[in-house]
Amino acid sequence: MKNYYEILEVNPKASKEVIEKAYKVLVKKYHPDLYTGQKQIYAEKKIKEINEAYNILADEFLKEQYDNEIYNQNRIQSQGEVRTRPDKHGKNYQANQKEEMPLEERMKKHKVGSLGAIIELTKQLIHDLVKSKEKRQEIKEITKKDILAIILTIIVIILIGMILWFIPFTNGWMRELLFENPLFNWIGGLFS
Numbered sequence: 261m262k263n264y265y266e267i268l269e270v271n272p273k274a275s276k277e278v279i280e281k282a283y284k285v286l287v288k289k290y291h292p293d294l295y296t297g298q299k300q301i302y303a304e305k306k307i308k309e310i311n312e313a314y315n316i317l318a319d320e321f322l323k324e325q326y327d328n329e330i331y332n333q334n335r336i337q338s339q340g341e342v343r344t345r346p347d348k349h350g351k352n353y354q355a356n357q358k359e360e361m362p363l364e365e366r367m368k369k370h371k372v373g374s375l376g377a378i379i380e381l382t383k384q385l386i387h388d389l390v391k392s393k394e395k396r397q398e399i400k401e402i403t404k405k406d407i408l409a410i411i412l413t414i415i416v417i418i419l420i421g422m423i424l425w426f427i428p429f430t431n432g433w434m435r436e437l438l439f440e441n442p443l444f445n446w447i448g449g450l451f452s
Contacts, residue, residue, distance in 0.1 A: 262312075264312070264317050267309050267312075268310065268313050268317065279318060280314075291303065292307060
């Protein structure tokens with residue numbers, strides 16, 4: 261497992277501001293445009309590692325998970341057993357996981373569209389799909405209803421088009437739409 265603190269050359273207890281400053285310094289130091297040849301290839305690899313480390317350590321949720329993994333890995337290596345690291349509130353990490361806050365509560369911790377929010381949403385979806393047979397069945401039912409709704413919508417659109425075709429007032433407009441519109445001509449060309 262990579263040690264992101266070593267990659268960013270910061271202490272594991274470093275604040276968010278220190279992590280950000282270390283990231284900026286390292287990005288300037290290892291920018292690939294400053295090097296040529298083999299050193300440039302090394303700098304590109306180093307920048308990828310630095311970006312990966314910063315993305316994890318800059319996000320509070322991901323950083324807490326990473327710290328727990330490091331803590332467990334160190335415990336396994338030293339004692340051969342797994343224990344959970346108490347969080348900042350004195351509770352065990354596993355106990356927090358069992359309580360499971362609602363998705364809306366967990367999403368409030370992250371900005372919309374941020375990496376943390378996307379990861380949280382993905383984890384929740386995977387949890388719902390894998391762990392819950394009822395959810396899977398519900399999703400299958402919703403999917404069936406969606407497919408049925410799409411088919412019915414297409415049928416209704418075709419029927420409306422046919423009705424408009426046979427009404428004398430709208431027939432000219434329909435002919436113009438179907439035969440003189442470049443988009444419909446292109447679609448018609450695909451099928452001929």
